[in-house]
Amino acid sequence: MPTIIDITEDKAIEVKNFEFTYAGSDEPNLKNISMPIAKNRVTALIGPSGCGKTTLLRSFNRMHDLYPGNSYAGEILFEGRNILQEKEDMIKLRTQIGMIFQKPTAFPMSIFDNVAYGLRLKGIKNKSELADRVEKALKDAAIWKETSARLKHDANGLSGGQQQRLCIARAIAVEPEVLLFDEPTSALDPISTQGIERLIIELKEKVSILIVTHNMQQAARVSDYTGFMYLGDLIELGRTEDLFVTPCEKLTEEYITGKFG
Amino acid sequence: MTHTEKRILTNKIVMVLSTLSAAIGIAFLLWILSVLVINGIEAINWNIFIYEGAPPGYEQSGLKHALIGQLLLVGIATLIGVPLGIFGGTYLSEYGGLKSRLANVIRDVSDIMMSAPSIVIGSFVYAIFVAPMGNFSGWAGIIALTIIMVPVILRTTDDMLQLVPSTLREAAFALGAPKYKVILQVVIRGAKTGILTGVLLGVARVSGETAPLLFTSFNDNFLNTDLSQPIASLTVTMFNYATSPYEDWQKLGWAAAFILSMFILGLNILGRLILIKRKRK
Numbered sequence: 001m002p003t004i005i006d007i008t009e010d011k012a013i014e015v016k017n018f019e020f021t022y023a024g025s026d027e028p029n030l031k032n033i034s035m036p037i038a039k040n041r042v043t044a045l046i047g048p049s050g051c052g053k054t055t056l057l058r059s060f061n062r063m064h065d066l067y068p069g070n071s072y073a074g075e076i077l078f079e080g081r082n083i084l085q086e087k088e089d090m091i092k093l094r095t096q097i098g099m100i101f102q103k104p105t106a107f108p109m110s111i112f113d114n115v116a117y118g119l120r121l122k123g124i125k126n127k128s129e130l131a132d133r134v135e136k137a138l139k140d141a142a143i144w145k146e147t148s149a150r151l152k153h154d155a156n157g158l159s160g161g162q163q164q165r166l167c168i169a170r171a172i173a174v175e176p177e178v179l180l181f182d183e184p185t186s187a188l189d190p191i192s193t194q195g196i197e198r199l200i201i202e203l204k205e206k207v208s209i210l211i212v213t214h215n216m217q218q219a220a221r222v223s224d225y226t227g228f229m230y231l232g233d234l235i236e237l238g239r240t241e242d243l244f245v246t247p248c249e250k251l252t253e254e255y256i257t258g259k260f261g
Numbered sequence: 262m263t264h265t266e267k268r269i270l271t272n273k274i275v276m277v278l279s280t281l282s283a284a285i286g287i288a289f290l291l292w293i294l295s296v297l298v299i300n301g302i303e304a305i306n307w308n309i310f311i312y313e314g315a316p317p318g319y320e321q322s323g324l325k326h327a328l329i330g331q332l333l334l335v336g337i338a339t340l341i342g343v344p345l346g347i348f349g350g351t352y353l354s355e356y357g358g359l360k361s362r363l364a365n366v367i368r369d370v371s372d373i374m375m376s377a378p379s380i381v382i383g384s385f386v387y388a389i390f391v392a393p394m395g396n397f398s399g400w401a402g403i404i405a406l407t408i409i410m411v412p413v414i415l416r417t418t419d420d421m422l423q424l425v426p427s428t429l430r431e432a433a434f435a436l437g438a439p440k441y442k443v444i445l446q447v448v449i450r451g452a453k454t455g456i457l458t459g460v461l462l463g464v465a466r467v468s469g470e471t472a473p474l475l476f477t478s479f480n481d482n483f484l485n486t487d488l489s490q491p492i493a494s495l496t497v498t499m500f501n502y503a504t505s506p507y508e509d510w511q512k513l514g515w516a517a518a519f520i521l522s523m524f525i526l527g528l529n530i531l532g533r534l535i536l537i538k539r540k541r542k
């Protein structure tokens with residue numbers, strides 16, 4: 001049985017007996033996962049390549065639905081509803097649970113239009129409201145200084161680190177409850193990485209964060225809770241300081257001490 | 262001879278052979294172009310744009326009818342073919358994908374159609390349109406040109422859309438965008454220079470077609486804008502004039518060849534420029 005901490009804080013999301021199966025797979029790729037995601041905290045998922053951490057992350061905004069044949073089982077409870085239900089409105093869900101990808105995904109349009117994209121999808125047309133909210137999002141994502149003078153410029157002219165912060169600005173502009181980060185710094189240089197990590201810690205005041213990372217130090221630096229996954233199982237979830245210092249499971253200990261992975 | 266010397270020698274031989282082959286190709290191209298330009302420029306004057314066809318020996322004869330006919334044929338074929346090609350390519354890439362059997366069948370068929378001899382397309386349109394209608398017409402020519410143009414635009418659009426990284430689509434979906442908005446606002450926008458190039462290449466391809474027009478739109482020596490009737494085109498006019506025994510008609514043939522080549526050259530250069538500009542970004 002996995003060791004899952006019973007958190008006493010408010011929960012943003014509660015996962016219960018969750019299973020996920022990719023199209024064409026005979027057995028579940030994620031097996032019987034139960035875990036809480038604490039509100040306004042950073043929860044990190046670590047584990048060796050192929051352990052299923054990104055697969056789990058992409059279940060929270062039903063990204064797997066974009067490709068046919070994938071199936072979910074169990075429950076992911078968010079705001080009192082099971083988001084795995086058929087009737088779940090993907091458009092609403094994805095504005096509530098935003099996502100930042102491994103590589104920056106600036107759209108082929110201006111910086112302003114990138115950040116305004118989600119707002120316009122929500123039906124906000126008023127120009128001054130758009131401008132205010134774009135400015136606020138860019139400020140919150142710590143990229144306002146670099147972009148305020150060139151909002152009309154093509155977003156692809158920004159550096160990788162800037163583009164990633166632009167993507168964060170775009171995601172937080174719609175004021176989601178939860179943000180999912182899929183190895184957000186693996187394509188960035190150390191200085192940009194530091195900037196993104198600082199931003200993640202600041203952002204948890206407003207949103208609950210789930211981050212997948214290959215880098216254990218990064219998990220230790222930014223997260224409050226850490227989950228260790230292995231071969232589709234969640235082996236252990238605990239307070240970050242506990243998990244890295246006194247892990248309960250032998251597998252976790254072997255992984256964080258570098259015996260495999 | 263040592264091994265190294267052998268390799269150096271082989272290298273030299275291959276280099277000489279390939280340079281020679283390239284030089285032969287370029288030499289012939291320059292020869293064709295220079296003959297075309299010399300004869301073309303000599304044949305071009307204002308009368309060409311002012312007057313319609315006339316019997317041989319008439320001073321006041323020109324290509325106005327063929328120019329306008331050509332613009333009508335290619336222009337309307339473009340108006341029909343571009344949306345068909347872009348929507349079809351969008352279906353292949355965004356709704357079909359690489360695993361869909363239907364999409365792959367359409368891909369294979371359009372690849373075959375792209376390499377089908379255009380005269381076959383012409384005879385097809387003759388059989389299904391011209392013969393039942395009882396006469397050659399501009400519309401028949403437009404149908405033939407559209408059939409030739411669509412696969413080119415379809416496949417380019419398909420290819421260009423597939424070059425757009427899937428993470429970009431996912432990022433748009435992750436913001437709660439519905440599929441049609443993801444496609445219109447993000448995917449097509451990301452591939453727009455590539456698609457535009459495909460359109461230009463498709464238009465250039467049909468602009469030079471003669472065979473499919475010979476028995477669809479046929480020809481007319483005078484200005485006609487009624488598409489239900491035979492209509493002149495630069496290519497068929499050029500064919501008729503160039504094969505005629507009259508020197509002044511032959512001159513008009515050169516002029517038609519020159520104008521057509523410059524138009525197609527211009528389209529190709531424009532296409533290249535757009536691609537270069539995209540790469541610099």
